[in-house]
Amino acid sequence: MSLVLTAFVANMILGCFQPGDTISDKTAKYEFAATPSWQDEFDYSGKPNPQKWNYDLGDHGWGNNELQNYTDKIENAKVEDGHLIIEAIKGKSGKANYSSARLVSKGKGDFLYGKFEIRAKLPKGRGTWPAIWMLASENNYGNKGWPDNGEIDIMEHVGFDQNKIHGNIHTKAFNHSIGTNKGNNVIIETVSDEFHTYSCEWTPESVKILLDGKDYFTFSKEAGYDWAQWPFDKPFHLILNIAVGGNWGGQKGVDDSIFPRKMEIDYVRVYPLVEKK
Incomplete structure (x- = not known):
């Protein structure tokens, strides 16, 4: 069974709204189930649950001239005391001078519509660039890559602008x-002193x-939009990471002392979309 089909079947079993289900026309009203269909409460210890998370790996800059090497090492991503901890570390790693982690749910959590809730506390310091976001799990449109297939940024933060969430x-x-x-x-x-809930409601x-509810x-699908404006009708997956430097995060340099x-x-929780009766 293909990876995409496996994810599709898994999500159907979990009750996620998926291609082939029907939702009536634009006059329909939507709501989200009260119980998550996919979640990680991080109530264990060690490496992130391999049944839910993969790793993106590499030190090639990730299209943004980022300075870290993403690894699958436990020092960069671990679960302890009920929390997932993604840690950016100063030190030689691959060709980079920093290491970090980028966790992805692709193939293990692919979702078409839903409410996504992630409760997190963010790093502080110039040069950090944490993100909670989503990319398409398949390349269906245009040039088969970014940005044609879409991106949803649930939370982005750059350390040189400490009190602003994007x-x-x-x-x-x-x-x-x-x-x-x-x-x-x-x-x-x-944002760096307390946990806050970062959410996306996608219909x-x-x-x-949303931030703390x-x-x-809000980005709405308007009449006449095709895939170039609205590619958000295919499954997406979650990404959790801390980048170092880069075109945005590094605009004012990197403070190595931090x-x-x-x-x-x-926690990470995904509530499936249901049609309101």
């Missing part, structure tokens, strides 16, 4: 590389980004 979407028509990015940000002073009509950015720096995640 939520964005990227598509072929709307992305930062051509100056048409769609997104917003919100000011909050305790066939819109992508909504309050929405601050390392190591970590992002702590209390």
Whole structure:
């Protein structure tokens, strides 16, 4: 069985809304199930659960001139005391001078629509670039890569702008590389001192980004949109990572005195979309 088909069958068993299910026209109202269909509560110790998470690996800059090497080592990603800890460390790793981790649910958690909740405490310091985000699990559109198949940024933070949280979407028509990015940000002073809940509510009509239950950015599907504006009708997967430096995170340099720096995640929960009766 193919990876995509395996993920599809698994999600159908879990009750996620998937291709082939039907939702009525744009007048329909949507809601999310009260119980998650996919989650990680991090109530264990050691490496992240291999039944839920893969690793992206490498030191090639990740399209953003990032400075870290992503590894699968336990010092960069571990579960302890009820939390997932992703840690960026100063030190030679591959061709890079920093190491970190980038966890992905692709093939083990692929979702079409739903409510995504991640409770996290973020790193602090110039040069850090943590993110909680989503990419398409398949390449169906355009040039078969980014940004044609879409990106949803549930949370991005850059350490040189400590009190600001960003939520964005990227598509072929709307992305930062051509100056048409769609997104917003919100000011909050305790992102590195307290846990906050970062959420996305994704339906066939819109992508909504929330912080602690309050929405601050909504991108809606408008009449006439095709895949270039709205590729958000295919399965996506979750990504959790800390980058170091890069085109955005490194705009004001990297303060080497801050390392190591970590992002702590209390839980990840995905609630499937259901049609409101």
